[in-house]
Amino acid sequence: MIYKPLPDLPPPLESVGLIGWIKENLFSSKLNSLLTIIATVFLWKAVPPLLSWAIFDASWALSSTENACSPEKHGACWTFIFEKFRVLMFGLYPEQYLWRPILTFVIFLTVCSLTIFRILRTKLLITLWFILPLPLFLLINGGMGLDIVEQSLWGGLMLSIELAAIGILMSIPLGIVLALGRRSDLIVVKTLCISAIESIRGVPLITILFMASVMLPIFLPEGMNFNNLLRVQIGIILFSSAYIAEVVRGGLQAIPPGQIEAASSLGLKRWKVTYLVVLPQALHHVIPSLIGRCVALFKDTSLVIIVGLLDFLGMIKASAQDPEWLGNDTEAYVFCALIYWIICFSMSQYGKSIERRNQW
Amino acid sequence: MKKLFIVIALLVMTVSISMAGILEDVQKKGILTCGVSEGVPGFSIPDSNGHWVGFDVDLERAVAAAVLGDPQKINFVPLASKQKIIAASSGQVDLVSRTTTWTMKRDAKQGVDFTKIVFYDGQGFMVPKALGVDSAKKIDGATICVTAGTTSELNLADFARANDMKIEALVFDGKKEAISAYSAGRCDAFTTDVSQLASLRTTLANPKDHVILPEVISKEPLAPFVRHGDNQWKDTVTWIINGLIEAEENGITAANVHEMKKNSKNPVIQRMLGTSGDTGSYINLDKDWLVRAISAVGNYGEIYDRHFGPTTKLNIPRGNNNLWTQGGLIYALPIR
Numbered sequence: 001m002i003y004k005p006l007p008d009l010p011p012p013l014e015s016v017g018l019i020g021w022i023k024e025n026l027f028s029s030k031l032n033s034l035l036t037i038i039a040t041v042f043l044w045k046a047v048p049p050l051l052s053w054a055i056f057d058a059s060w061a062l063s064s065t066e067n068a069c070s071p072e073k074h075g076a077c078w079t080f081i082f083e084k085f086r087v088l089m090f091g092l093y094p095e096q097y098l099w100r101p102i103l104t105f106v107i108f109l110t111v112c113s114l115t116i117f118r119i120l121r122t123k124l125l126i127t128l129w130f131i132l133p134l135p136l137f138l139l140i141n142g143g144m145g146l147d148i149v150e151q152s153l154w155g156g157l158m159l160s161i162e163l164a165a166i167g168i169l170m171s172i173p174l175g176i177v178l179a180l181g182r183r184s185d186l187i188v189v190k191t192l193c194i195s196a197i198e199s200i201r202g203v204p205l206i207t208i209l210f211m212a213s214v215m216l217p218i219f220l221p222e223g224m225n226f227n228n229l230l231r232v233q234i235g236i237i238l239f240s241s242a243y244i245a246e247v248v249r250g251g252l253q254a255i256p257p258g259q260i261e262a263a264s265s266l267g268l269k270r271w272k273v274t275y276l277v278v279l280p281q282a283l284h285h286v287i288p289s290l291i292g293r294c295v296a297l298f299k300d301t302s303l304v305i306i307v308g309l310l311d312f313l314g315m316i317k318a319s320a321q322d323p324e325w326l327g328n329d330t331e332a333y334v335f336c337a338l339i340y341w342i343i344c345f346s347m348s349q350y351g352k353s354i355e356r357r358n359q360w
Numbered sequence: 361m362k363k364l365f366i367v368i369a370l371l372v373m374t375v376s377i378s379m380a381g382i383l384e385d386v387q388k389k390g391i392l393t394c395g396v397s398e399g400v401p402g403f404s405i406p407d408s409n410g411h412w413v414g415f416d417v418d419l420e421r422a423v424a425a426a427v428l429g430d431p432q433k434i435n436f437v438p439l440a441s442k443q444k445i446i447a448a449s450s451g452q453v454d455l456v457s458r459t460t461t462w463t464m465k466r467d468a469k470q471g472v473d474f475t476k477i478v479f480y481d482g483q484g485f486m487v488p489k490a491l492g493v494d495s496a497k498k499i500d501g502a503t504i505c506v507t508a509g510t511t512s513e514l515n516l517a518d519f520a521r522a523n524d525m526k527i528e529a530l531v532f533d534g535k536k537e538a539i540s541a542y543s544a545g546r547c548d549a550f551t552t553d554v555s556q557l558a559s560l561r562t563t564l565a566n567p568k569d570h571v572i573l574p575e576v577i578s579k580e581p582l583a584p585f586v587r588h589g590d591n592q593w594k595d596t597v598t599w600i601i602n603g604l605i606e607a608e609e610n611g612i613t614a615a616n617v618h619e620m621k622k623n624s625k626n627p628v629i630q631r632m633l634g635t636s637g638d639t640g641s642y643i644n645l646d647k648d649w650l651v652r653a654i655s656a657v658g659n660y661g662e663i664y665d666r667h668f669g670p671t672t673k674l675n676i677p678r679g680n681n682n683l684w685t686q687g688g689l690i691y692a693l694p695i696r
Contacts, residue, residue, distance in 0.1 A: 083408050092410040092436075152437045155406075214443055217450035228437070228452075308398055308440040310406070318399030318406055323673050326401060327563035 054334075069328070080328040081335050084319040088335075091155015091310055097147065101158050104136045108161070116350055133166060151229045155310040157339065163311065164298040167236040171297075172290070174237065175244025176283075180274065182245065183252060193245075200242035205300055208235040213307035232304055240297050247289045251282030291351030295344050302340075312336065382454050382586065382593035383644055386427055394420040395439040395447050395456035401559040402667045402674045403459050404436075412436045415667040416457035418657040419478060419584060419601065423455060425656035426600045426649040448472045448587050455597060457584035459555075466585075473591075474583040475598040478660075480680035480689050482576035483515050484554035486561060489569050491548060496575035500525040502548040505538045507531070511578065512552050519577040535560065553580060558674040567673070574679050596643040603650040605692035606632060607659035609683055614658035617651055632695050639695055650695075660690065 010016075014023055026036040057075025062082050069077035081088070090101050111128060114120055120128070140162070142148035154162070181193030200208070212235035213228050255278050263273040283290075305314040313336060319325065320332040386392050396404035396416055404414040421431035439447050439458060448456045449471030459481075460466070462474045485496045485504070493499060496519075506512050508531045520527040530547045532538035539560045542550040550557070554576060561567050584601070586594050607613075610629050612620050621633040630636040634647030643649070657663055661683075668676040682688025 087406055087408060087410050090410070092406055092412070095410065150435050152435055153410075210442075214446055217446060217452055220450075305398065306440055306442075308438045308443055310398060310438055314398060314438075315406070321399040321401050321559075322405050322407065323401040323559060323562065323667075324407075326559055326673070 076331050076334070077328050078331065080319075080325050080331055083325070084315075084322075084332075087156060087319060088312065088315050089156045090158050091315060092153040093149060093155070093158070094153065097142075097149055100139050100146070100149075104139050105158070107132070107136065108165070116353075129169060133169060151227050154229065156315045157312040159304075159309065160298070160301050160312040163233060163236055163301040163304065164294075166233060167240050167297050167301070168294050170237045171240035171244050174241035176248050176279070178241060178245035179248035179252060182249060197242045197245050200238055201246070205236070205239050206303055206306060208239050209303060209307050211235070228307065229309065232307060232309060236297070236301065236304075239300075240293065244290065244293055247286050247293060248282065250289070251284075251286035252278065254285050255281055287354055288351055291347060291354070295347050298344060298347070299340065312339065382590050383427065383596055386454055390428060391433050391435050392420070392424045392428060392455065393435045393437060393453045394424075395444055395453040395458050396420070396436050397458045398438045398440060400459050400555075402555065402672070402676075404457075413667075415479065415663060416459065416584070418663045418666070419457050419604075420455060422604055422653040422657045422663075423597055423600050426603075426645060426653040427596065429652060431656035445470050445472055448585055451587060454593070455584060455586055459582050460585060461580045462583045462585075471588045472585045473588045473594045474585045475594060476601045477581040477583045477689075478601060479555075479582040480576070481553050481555050481580040481582055482680070483512055483551060483578040483580075484557055484576050485549050485551050485573045486542075486557045486570050487549045487573060489571055493549075493573070494571075496573045496577070497523060497525075499527065499549055501527075503528045503530055503546075505530050505532060505542045505547040505550045507535055507538050507552060508533055515578045516551055539563065554676060554679070555668075555674075558668070558676040561675075562673045567675075572677060574677060576680060592644065596645065599643050599695070600649070600653055601660075602692045603632060603653060603695060604657075604663070605660040605683070605690055606695055607650065607654050608661040609685065609692060612654055612659055613662060614655050617654045621651055628695075637696070 014020060027033045052075065054076050059069050059075060059077050059079045061079045063079075069079055086098075090098060093101055111132060115125055115129075138144055138146070140149070140154070140158075141151070178193050178197055181189050182197065184190050184193070209232055212231040216231055259277055259281075260273055263277045264270075268276065301311060302313040304311050305317065310318055316332045316336045320329045380388075396412060396414075399405050400414075402415055404412055404416045407413045417436070420434060420436075424434045425431040437447070437453050439453070439456065444456050444458050444460060445466060447453050456472075457478075459479075461481075462477060466472060467474055485499065487493050487499070504516060504527055506516055506529050513529060513531065516527065516529055519525075530541065532541060535552065535556070538552075539550060541547060543564050550560075552560070554572060557572050561570050561572070564570060584597065586597055606628075607617075610626065610632070612629065612632070617633070620629055621635055624630060624633070624635070627636065631639055633651050634640060634649070638647050640647045640649040658666070664678065664681060665671070668674050668678075678686075678688060680689045682690060684691040
């Protein structure tokens with residue numbers, strides 16, 4: 001006779017499945033149970049009105065008709081967003097040239113997805129990212145046979161992304177240079193870099209934008225008026241590069257000096273030691289914080305409204321002031337928050353995926 | 361520090377006076393660069409199709425039409441409130457029409473010259489129609505919603521004391537809070553600048569049930585301005601605006617301007633539209649300067665009605681912005 005153990009009994013019902021999960025996570029202690037009940041009551045009170053405002057009672061008509069958003073209706077007026085969609089995305093960009101920012105956006109998204117799904121080799125990708133801004137700028141701005149579109153007409157989400165993308169692309173190399181300069185043995189270079197970093201980090205972005213757009217024109221001679229957008233863009237790049245320099249410096253300090261000595265003893269030149277040994281590892285260490293800086297920079301671009309640039313937030317504000325559509329501020333800001341959240345959340349998810357793979 | 365900046369600004373300007381005037385520059389470039397707001401209802405706002413519209417915008421289009429022959433040849437530059445003066449004084453823009461109050465300091469000290477008052481704004485009152493009040497003098501004993509920390513609060517107190525009335529002010533932090541308290545019936549009237557009253561009224565549940573009273577108790581004269589020191593350009597802009605107002609007084613509209621030019625026997629109209637004499641040459645333009653401006657945007661009254669008139673949602677009564685012949689303050693200087 002062969003010994004046959006009895007089959008295992010199933011675990012008690014209260015410790016598995018849905019009930020088990022609820023017991024474990026929501027009612028594990030008295031305090032937890034109390035918090036769960038309070039939270040449930042709160043959600044019960046808050047969610048249904050929110051849903052009926054945002055979805056069920058809302059006006060979803062695509063084009064504006066007389067009664068699309070009558071004051072008697074209590075729901076959200078999404079018709080307002082549909083109506084204003086074009087200016088929210090592209091600002092005052094002329095209609096006949098609208099294909100240009102759209103094409104730019106498609107190219108931009110393609111390169112983004114190439115980056116996210118790692119379809120191309122890293123070196124190729126980095127080259128692509130740094131070559132790309134020029135043709136895209138020509139496409140939006142005009143030149144080389146395309147009609148020029150004045151930069152005062154740029155606006156909306158297009159402008160926000162442009163300011164952030166150029167800001168990030170330019171400030172990362174500049175930030176690396178500043179960080180290396182700060183660790184340099186040459187006293188002049190070191191002093192210059194430290195004073196640049198510390199003086200920029202010592203003031204808020206809003207001050208830099210004000211200096212760039214309000215003060216600078218006073219000092220420049222007549223006819224030297226290069227435009228507001230460019231000045232603001234330079235301000236953003238300088239601001240961001242100072243912060244990135246500090247992030248990169250953290251990475252540089254994490255490289256043990258033994259590595260540098262070992263590389264030098266192999267006969268590598270100084271810049272090769274930096275380029276081949278120190279920088280790749282240092283940057284690797286700081287990727288999470290770099291992504292964090294990028295997200296912060298994207299959100300910071302909304303400050304340009306104080307110098308009269310109608311970026312996404314600025315356009316949201318201006319649209320809510322349209323006499324035909326007054327009183328739709330809530331819809332406007334909810335939409336704005338949603339778009340910002342989608343973009344920032346995607347960026348931080350991408351950052352996380354890089355961390356997980358732990359590779360470039 | 362501020363003084364230093366102004367001194368430098370003035371230095372920069374003295375250098376630039378020796379250069380060609382703005383008028384020639386604009387005509388050479390073929391485009392007029394104009395400052396507007398980032399969005400003030402009725403004055404300048406980007407519409408759903410991405411065009412600037414509004415009262416200030418139309419005035420600037422009139423200037424473009426007169427100077428360049430095309431109201432579309434404008435490059436609009438949105439300016440934040442803090443930028444507007446410097447943008448004009450440093451020559452970034454040729455003309456700014458951006459809900460700017462003409463004050464002594466701005467005119468005399470900050471390097472800009474104002475042209476002509478185009479809108480008399482000021483603090484007013486809004487009451488529910490049901491209250492049956494037709495004058496601010498009759499609101500004795502009322503509770504009035506007002507925003508804190510603004511001059512509105514002080515003006516209200518002054519107004520009450522000057523007219524020997526007892527008014528209870530209910531003070532709120534922001535405009536939104538104040539208007540929602542008013543719509544909830546916590547006060548009998550609401551006070552702020554008239555142009556803002558109008559736009560806030562459209563956000564109420566039944567805008568038609570509320571009236572803006574005709575009295576205005578503070579002075580906010582809004583005027584377009586140009587860089588200080590270029591008198592020729594200032595004259596050009598000033599007289600184009602005078603022309604628009606004079607056109608309303610004489611019944612010249614966008615629809616009938618060409619016909620008037622051909623048939624009118626009135627010597628005033630003939631001088632304005634270039635049938636007799638050459639008023640355009642006084643401001644370095646051709647004979648048809650005003651014809652182009654009027655046919656592009658209409659006369660002053662038409663511009664006003666298009667953005668603030670009874671058919672618009674804002675519906676601001678003309679009050680002080682009526683012609684002097686109708687009991688208002690809008691008064692054009694004679695064109696001859």
